[in-house]
Amino acid sequence: MELKLYNTLTRSKEIFKPIDPQNVRMYGCGPTVYNYAHIGNARAAVVMDVLYRLLRHIYGTEHVKFVRNITDVDDKIMEAARQSGEGIDVITRKYEKIYNEDMAALGCLPPDVQPRCTEHIQPMQDMIAKLIKSGNAYEAQGNVLFSVPSMSNYGRLSRKNRDELVAGARVDVAPYKRDAADFVLWKPSEPEQVGWDSPWGRGRPGWHIECSAMSEAHLGETFDIHCGGLDLIFPHHENEIAQSECAHGGKVMANYWVHNGFLNMGDEKMSKSLGNVVLVHDLLKKWPGEVIRLALLSAHYRQPLSFTEDLLLQSKAVLDAGYRALQTLRDVEPLEAEEYHEDLYGHLAPLFNDLDTSKAIMDERGRLGQLAKDLNAVGDFKQKRQMKALILTQAKLLGIYQHNPDDWFAWKPADADIDDAVVQSLVEGRAAAKKAKNFAESDRIRDELKAMGIALEDGPQGTTWRYVCK
RNA sequence: GGCGCGGUGGCAGAAUGGCUAUGCAGAGGACUGCAAAUCCUUGUAUGCCGGUUCGAUUCCGGCCCGUGCCUCCA
Numbered sequence: 001m002e003l004k005l006y007n008t009l010t011r012s013k014e015i016f017k018p019i020d021p022q023n024v025r026m027y028g029c030g031p032t033v034y035n036y037a038h039i040g041n042a043r044a045a046v047v048m049d050v051l052y053r054l055l056r057h058i059y060g061t062e063h064v065k066f067v068r069n070i071t072d073v074d075d076k077i078m079e080a081a082r083q084s085g086e087g088i089d090v091i092t093r094k095y096e097k098i099y100n101e102d103m104a105a106l107g108c109l110p111p112d113v114q115p116r117c118t119e120h121i122q123p124m125q126d127m128i129a130k131l132i133k134s135g136n137a138y139e140a141q142g143n144v145l146f147s148v149p150s151m152s153n154y155g156r157l158s159r160k161n162r163d164e165l166v167a168g169a170r171v172d173v174a175p176y177k178r179d180a181a182d183f184v185l186w187k188p189s190e191p192e193q194v195g196w197d198s199p200w201g202r203g204r205p206g207w208h209i210e211c212s213a214m215s216e217a218h219l220g221e222t223f224d225i226h227c228g229g230l231d232l233i234f235p236h237h238e239n240e241i242a243q244s245e246c247a248h249g250g251k252v253m254a255n256y257w258v259h260n261g262f263l264n265m266g267d268e269k270m271s272k273s274l275g276n277v278v279l280v281h282d283l284l285k286k287w288p289g290e291v292i293r294l295a296l297l298s299a300h301y302r303q304p305l306s307f308t309e310d311l312l313l314q315s316k317a318v319l320d321a322g323y324r325a326l327q328t329l330r331d332v333e334p335l336e337a338e339e340y341h342e343d344l345y346g347h348l349a350p351l352f353n354d355l356d357t358s359k360a361i362m363d364e365r366g367r368l369g370q371l372a373k374d375l376n377a378v379g380d381f382k383q384k385r386q387m388k389a390l391i392l393t394q395a396k397l398l399g400i401y402q403h404n405p406d407d408w409f410a411w412k413p414a415d416a417d418i419d420d421a422v423v424q425s426l427v428e429g430r431a432a433a434k435k436a437k438n439f440a441e442s443d444r445i446r447d448e449l450k451a452m453g454i455a456l457e458d459g460p461q462g463t464t465w466r467y468v469c470k
Numbered sequence: 471g472g473c474g475c476g477g478u479g480g481c482a483g484a485a486u487g488g489c490u491a492u493g494c495a496g497a498g499g500a501c502u503g504c505a506a507a508u509c510c511u512u513g514u515a516u517g518c519c520g521g522u523u524c525g526a527u528u529c530c531g532g533c534c535c536g537u538g539c540c541u542c543c544a
Contacts (some may be wrong), residue, residue: 011474012528027542031544032543037544038544040543041502042543042544043544047544067514075542076542078521090485126530158486158539158540160473160539160540161473180541181541183541183542184541184542208542209494226481229543229544230475230538230539230544231538231544232543234473234539234541235540235544236543239541261538261544262537262538262544266539267536269537269538271543298493299482299483300483303475303483304475304476304537306482308483310482310494311481312483313494313495314481314493314494314495315493315494317493317495318493318494321494321507324507324508328508356484358483358484358493359485359491359492361482361492361493362482362483363492364495364509365494366492366493369493372508373508373509386494404474433486434503435501436502439504443504446504446505446506450505454538455507456505456506457505457506458502458507459504459506459507459521
């Protein structure tokens with residue numbers, strides 16, 4: 001089966017062909033670490049993670065390298081540091097750690113390399129020097145600017161021509177720019193601002209140069225896939241291409257450009273001004289990470305995603321039912337991968353089709369239910385073991401159903417005010433009332449627990465309870 | 471103004487020139503002291519107007535609506 005990816009560069013779905021199947025390389029634009037990650041950041045991370053997992057599945061874990069940077073120098077960080085009075089490195093390390101923890105809670109594998117900007121100042125300066133030498137950049141009043149007119153095919157990715165850009169520019173053009181479209185590679189720092197010595201004076205890097213320098217350092221001049229949010233197409237990625245390709249004698253920076261769509265909070269966009277920014281950190285207090293992850297993957301990655309409470313509830317329902325089926329299938333030992341042909345039934349076809357996670361998720365749910373139903377029906381048991389293996393393979397690529405079902409149902413929110421001992425004594429009280437045929441009392445206790453968000457289940461081995469998201 | 475994306479049942483979301491997935495929720499039934507879970511059954515949709523066609527949700531044109539980007543925002 002061939003992997004197809006939508007390539008922003010060509011605006012079409014293409015068959016993915018790596019430069020070197022032994023060394024498949026992808027780069028993702030990572031977070032600027034000065035605050036908690038919001039759910040939109042998480043969508044980008046989760047989408048990249050599914051792609052990373054799929055590539056590892058196809059080419060082998062050892063043959064895929066995923067680099068996602070940490071932007072730890074930036075004006076917003078400097079402002080946050082000024083306000084809090086903390087050092088920049090204190091802030092950036094703190095939020096880098098939180099980001100990684102939050103993404104891990106969403107089931108994202110850590111990238112192979114997480115380069116920090118502040119540790120790549122020299123490669124950035126080297127690239128800037130190269131661009132000046134080749135006539136693609138110039139120095140002006142302590143700034144170094146990329147000269148957009150020096151690159152004939154600038155605008156290839158975003159399909160913008162320069163005249164429109166200049167005409168539509170919303171900001172005042174700095175007087176030292178030779179061309180309105182030129183952008184900063186290096187800018188001067190005030191003495192109290194963070195900065196590094198350079199041939200052009202003490203300063204700090206512009207926004208785009210970091211990704212060009214770090215991708216070169218860790219993936220080489222040309223690599224396979226570059227991903228990020230839709231909003232990064234212009235100017236960020238366009239300018240990365242300009243820098244890298246001019247510095248590399250016109251060599252292509254990345255063959256495939258993969259961009260995820262935005263997430264809305266219901267009908268409105270998520271924005272600070274609307275005050276509806278949802279942080280992953282807060283969400284994780286109320287919902288299991290897999291529920292959030294499934295919600296983020298419930299729409300195709302290029303489509304807008306409407307993030308709502310209802311979506312989370314639905315995602316929870318899907319996972320609950322799936323885990324219940326897995327409980328039923330507990331004793332079905334999945335067949336080893338070598339024992340069957342994976343392409344069977346076209347199991348992974350949706351994911352190979354430009355990461356159609358929504359279809360994959362529903363297939364997964366349907367197959368789990370069917371298999372649980374068929375468990376005791378006549379049929380080849382080996383085939384059932386194989387089916388379970390196929391289901392688990394896809395589940396791993398999606399990053400769902402990664403828990404033990406018993407643990408899954410034992411989950412409760414971190415901030416829930418639920419004392420296991422109290423619940424247990426109530427459950428026992430109800431059992432006693434039931435035994436005494438005092439059903440009014442047993443129902444009263446059940447309702448009391450229900451009000452606490454706890455659902456009971458009377459099974460053959462007694463009563464179990466679990467927390468239900470309300 | 472420029473470039474782009476999308477409008478499918480209560481919700482989510484595929485696919486397709488004809489027989490219209492799937493999941494969640496809902497309804498009815500079985501089971502249960504009552505529930506929960508499970509099982510069985512079940513309803514409802516392709517924004518509007520034209521065109522091409524034997525036949526369009528699918529192709530073409532127009533319209534309406536929503537939405538993204540156009541210099542530091544995933």
